[in-house]
Amino acid sequence: MSHFVSKSETAKEDKDLWQTPKYIFDALDNEFNFYIDACASEENALCFHYFTEENSALDNEWIAGNVFINPPYSQTALFLERAAQQARKRGCTVVALVNANTDTKWFAEAVATANEVRLITGRISFVKPDGTSCKGQNTKGQCLIIWRGICNTPCQITMIDRNFK
Numbered sequence: 519m520s521h522f523v524s525k526s527e528t529a530k531e532d533k534d535l536w537q538t539p540k541y542i543f544d545a546l547d548n549e550f551n552f553y554i555d556a557c558a559s560e561e562n563a564l565c566f567h568y569f570t571e572e573n574s575a576l577d578n579e580w581i582a583g584n585v586f587i588n589p590p591y592s593q594t595a596l597f598l599e600r601a602a603q604q605a606r607k608r609g610c611t612v613v614a615l616v617n618a619n620t621d622t623k624w625f626a627e628a629v630a631t632a633n634e635v636r637l638i639t640g641r642i643s644f645v646k647p648d649g650t651s652c653k654g655q656n657t658k659g660q661c662l663i664i665w666r667g668i669c670n671t672p673c674q675i676t677m678i679d680r681n682f683k
Contacts, residue, residue, distance in 0.1 A: 536644035537562040538588045538615055545682040546586065546662075550613055553583020557590065557597060561647070580604040584611040591617070595624035598663065602631040605665035615642075618661040632673050634664040640680040 543564045546552070556575035558568040564586065569575035575587070576596055585604070589597035594616055601612040618637055619625050629635055638660045662678075 536588075536646065538564065538586075539643065539645055540564075542615070542642065542680075542682060543586065546613055546615075550584045550586070550611055552586045552613075553610075554580060554585045556580060556585050556587045556601075556612075562645075576600055580608055580610065580612075582608075582610075584613070586613050586615075588615045595627075598624055598628040601663075602628065602665055605667055609667040611667060612665045614663045615660060616663060617658040619658070628663050629673055629675075631665065632663045633666045633669050633671050634662075635673060635675045636662040636664070636678045637675065638662070638678055638680050642680055 547564075552565050553567055554575075555563050555565040555568040558564065559570055563570075567583075569578065576593075585601070587597055587601060598614055598616070601614055604610065605612045614628070616625075616628075641658070642660050660680075
């Protein structure tokens with residue numbers, strides 16, 4: 519017998535395309551004043567400046583300003599490694615919204631280089647590529663991993679409400 523098995527109903531081709539809900543992005547943008555959405559498509563970009571799959575943030579320099587990423591689930595480790603590298607190199611702040619997979623190697627590596635982790639209570643209802651809510655379909659908790667440029671403070675871990683109150 520298998521316990522605690524959750525099966526996503528999201529089509530495999532859509533899993534990397536879920537968009538951050540606008541209220542969450544707006545709250546973060548109010549705090550960090552983002553210049554680039556580094557993991558976007560033309561349909562779901564949250565900043566005027568953005569990278570797409572074709573014009574990848576993995577291959578291009580993050581030229582200026584603070585950066586928001588909600589990386590594709592299939593490439594989380596690559597994007598977090600790039601985020602840490604670009605934050606140090608460019609002296610910018612990078613905020614990553616990712617699953618709180620504290621048992622993974624990529625999570626441990628990201629936290630080792632980050633300045634802050636904010637664990638989010640509850641689950642976020644992301645937005646599907648067709649614009650509808652994924653309410654009740656998210657099977658994981660999320661967190662924000664934050665790199666603050668050349669700041670060398672040890673990583674602090676806090677809890678925040680998913681409604682960003």
